[in-house]
Amino acid sequence: MPSARTAVAEAPKKAASDAPLASAKDKVGIMLLNLGTPDGTDYWPMWRYLREFLSDPRIIELNKAIWYPILYGLVLTTRPQKSGANYARIWNREKNESPLHTFTRAQAEKLAPALADLPNVTVDWAMRYGNPSTGSVAERLVAQGCDRLLAFPLYPQYSATTTATANDQLFRALAKMRRAPAVRSVPPYYAEPVYIEALAASIEKHLATLDFEPEVVITSYHGIPKPYSDKGDPYHAHCLETTRLLREKLGWDEKKMIATFQSRFGAQEWLQPYTDKTVERLAKEGVKRIAIVNPGFSVDCIETLDEIGREVRDEFLHAGGEKFSHIPCLNDSPEGMTVIETLVRRELAGWA
Numbered sequence: 001m002p003s004a005r006t007a008v009a010e011a012p013k014k015a016a017s018d019a020p021l022a023s024a025k026d027k028v029g030i031m032l033l034n035l036g037t038p039d040g041t042d043y044w045p046m047w048r049y050l051r052e053f054l055s056d057p058r059i060i061e062l063n064k065a066i067w068y069p070i071l072y073g074l075v076l077t078t079r080p081q082k083s084g085a086n087y088a089r090i091w092n093r094e095k096n097e098s099p100l101h102t103f104t105r106a107q108a109e110k111l112a113p114a115l116a117d118l119p120n121v122t123v124d125w126a127m128r129y130g131n132p133s134t135g136s137v138a139e140r141l142v143a144q145g146c147d148r149l150l151a152f153p154l155y156p157q158y159s160a161t162t163t164a165t166a167n168d169q170l171f172r173a174l175a176k177m178r179r180a181p182a183v184r185s186v187p188p189y190y191a192e193p194v195y196i197e198a199l200a201a202s203i204e205k206h207l208a209t210l211d212f213e214p215e216v217v218i219t220s221y222h223g224i225p226k227p228y229s230d231k232g233d234p235y236h237a238h239c240l241e242t243t244r245l246l247r248e249k250l251g252w253d254e255k256k257m258i259a260t261f262q263s264r265f266g267a268q269e270w271l272q273p274y275t276d277k278t279v280e281r282l283a284k285e286g287v288k289r290i291a292i293v294n295p296g297f298s299v300d301c302i303e304t305l306d307e308i309g310r311e312v313r314d315e316f317l318h319a320g321g322e323k324f325s326h327i328p329c330l331n332d333s334p335e336g337m338t339v340i341e342t343l344v345r346r347e348l349a350g351w352a
């Protein structure tokens with residue numbers, strides 16, 4: 001134990017050299033964290049991605065003894081082909097990668113120069129499932145001298161199935177490090193004015209390009225199983241609040257803008273109303289023109305481009321609808337980048 005005498009003796013030493021006692025580099029690594037996507041559309045890349053995704057206990061809360069036989073015996077024997085065919089339809093052939101990959105990288109590539117006035121900041125991006133893995137990117141940033149990490153889970157609305165598992169995965173990587181960096185994580189931003197304004201602007205911009213005015217604009221969010229919500233996941237409330245604020249910002253009423261939930265998986269009940277059932281009902285009630293926006297997705301992906309842009313579109317048109325438009329996600333648009341940059345700068349307070 002150092003005595004008071006030792007402490008007194010050490011003090012003049014620091015003053016004389018003016019050197020820091022420890023090597024404090026104060027370099028901050030920013031990690032944009034997205035969900036992840038397969039490396040290819042063939043059976044094995046799809047199998048690897050789905051296995052990692054659907055083995056996450058934050059995603060499937062069933063006991064492993066019950067879930068694994070279903071996962072390995074049923075889901076992973078059929079879903080890789082089915083989902084692979086869907087991914088093949090939206091694949092970015094020029095870069096040979098999925099759109100989620102392309103857009104997340106583009107966000108990081110645009111964020112870096114936007115923060116050029118902060119010399120001690122490095123921007124990188126990683127995925128919860130698949131590549132580039134959260135662990136490999138965390139290690140790279142630490143190897144580059146980052147002793148602080150700002151994680152940005154790219155989910156406006158919190159859910160244990162997305163935000164929490166992204167943070168878990170980062171801490172799993174840090175658990176292997178002897179000298180782990182300090183960490184901050186950007187909070188959910190479902191009600192941030194900068195996000196609501198960006199969404200409103202992007203909706204207005206898109207509607208101005210159409211040759212029709214939608215009677216109803218649907219804000220469609222990825223669903224979660226209803227029991228997760230009943231047990232306290234605040235996701236449902238966050239989604240409804242985003243839609244309420246968006247409606248208020250656009251000056252629309254509750255008939256013009258509604259909230260629905262898409263992308264069900266498995267047999268249990270998910271958050272309602274379901275997007276597919278809603279568009280069928282609207283068409284049957286005589287609504288002819290609709291648009292769908294996906295405020296819960298930071299970037300376009302299989303669930304927005306294929307499920308909404310193809311499946312749900314077809315369902316609406318077959319049920320009697322006449323005009324349909326999918327409003328793109330914020331992606332790396334100027335509006336989208338303003339959201340990311342504003343939140344990053346705020347969360348860097350005192351660090352950069």
Ligand SMILES: C=CC1=C(C)c2cc3[nH]c(cc4nc(cc5[nH]c(cc1n2)c(C)c5CCC(=O)O)C(CCC(=O)O)=C4C)c(C)c3C=C
Nearest residue numbers: 035036037038059083100159161162222224265301302303
């Ligand atoms: C029980 C299963 C699932 C839960 C819970 C879940 C929650 C959830 N997911 C997103 C965002 C995305 N999900 C995406 C794809 C996807 N989601 C599931 C299952 C659950 N998601 C599966 C099996 C898949 C793979 C595609 C398929 O086979 O159908 C994606 C797209 C990824 C891409 O590569 O494009 C996103 C994004 C949220 C926001 C969420 C809960 C709030």
Ligand SMILES: [Fe+2]
Nearest residue numbers: 035222263303
């Ligand atoms: Fe999902």
Ligand SMILES: [Fe+2]
Nearest residue numbers: 263302303307
């Ligand atoms: Fe889907």
